Amino acid sequence: MSTSTPPAVPTADRVLQVLAVLAQQGRTLSAAELMERTGLARSTLYRQLARLKRWGFVLESDGHYAPGPLSLQLALGFDLASHLVRQARPDMLELSQQSQESVGLIVAVNDQAICLDLVESQHSLRCSFEKGRSVPLRAGASAKCVLAHLPEAARAAVLDGQWGAGTPGRQAAQDELDAIRKAGFAVSLGEVDPGVWGCSVPLFGASRQAVGAITLMAPTLRAQGHEESLIRMAVVAAARISRQLALH
Template sequence: MPGRSRNTSTYRERNSTADRALDILLLYCSDKPVWTGAEIAARLGVARSTGYRYLQSLVTTGFVEETTGGFRLGPRIFELARSARAGLGLSEVSLPVMRSLAARVNETVLLTRRSGRSVVCLDLVEPRHTVRLSYERGHVLPINAGAAAEVLLAWADPHEVTAVLEQAPLERFTARTLTEPDKLRTRFARIRKRGVAISQGELDEHILGVAAPIRDSTGSVCAAISIAALAARIPRAELPNVENAVRDAAVTISRELEIRDS
């Protein structure tokens, strides 16, 4: 009986069919997005009727769709691709770009996100030179000192900024730390106009920071990428190059996040 034949098919036969389906899907590439049934059968080394049977199974499940001139990848493939991209976390998307930035400027690169009145270091990449700074994953930083913190507040909702800045007195860490909400708002406006934040000696007298905003697929600032370096290591003439490198890294990560969520 036909029904009994399907139910008693061996594991090896089922696995072979799955393997053939994968073989078909792996044929597709940007250089050849459409394949005819005859071409697929020839590449698999099977009869045309067998090739069409495999194709029909893929069409039924949405992995392949029939179009003029042959068969192309179907909507189910793109749904899986979106799911795979969505499964990548912010750190996973950012780390390759962070490594590239660290190699480019040879300084510590931080990925940070705001949590209430604090800034949390989500990840970092250290440079090759031996001078290490005291940052680590999970490190909590203040909201009013340092380039990363200022970037994260510069594009935040004004009402939220007010709540953060005026909820309690802001702590002073050095003579350069801003603790007055109005002066911080003025700085935030300059940061938005410039596109990056630059701070020196606000949290540590010897540290220079350059940060840029990372945007999610909605265009909202969701994190910051920054470099932290001994100020003496970066000559003033080199600072514009560092700014551009950090800005480029932020744009690249933002673009990857948009692609992931599209």
């Protein structure tokens, strides 16, 4: 059980905080678990849950809560309307076919790296990224890549929250992110999932600001000895997607 206290949020944002926590977990949560993850008092939490249930954003079953049908409608609308997903999907499919591995489309939201889309390998691969799931912006190629390419103020805020301003750990993390920006990609080995290698490359929009990243994921045994080739494939695919984003 976590012993850290979640950061306080403005009163008007509490209902969104509850919905965000439910969306990130990928399973039902009890009221006690929601209280722990949000830091809200029980009476406050129940008021927010009542609002969300009334609007169809949350379902309750046997005292456990999950995203409701209106959340699914939002997800469907996102799939149909997302410019980034539409532009990235063809090259993600091509990269997956070329490499025979899984490819994820990742964006940063607050302090999380969220998988917007995933093209799965025909091989079996168990990794944290599934469509709609998220991991903290801390470990792994995907998280480090999108964090490295956030605007400076947003990046600094995440690092301060993770390590504390002025600490040796924060400086080491900043140095690693600077190196990722210089290299143009991030690589990790078993940082999030044991035995999984990953390469993440940023995607840039028309303004040359990073809008996300694609991540090529493979079991270490299949990636070993082929890392340079896989990195080149991912870099080329990301460049094609960025060109499409710049044109549209």
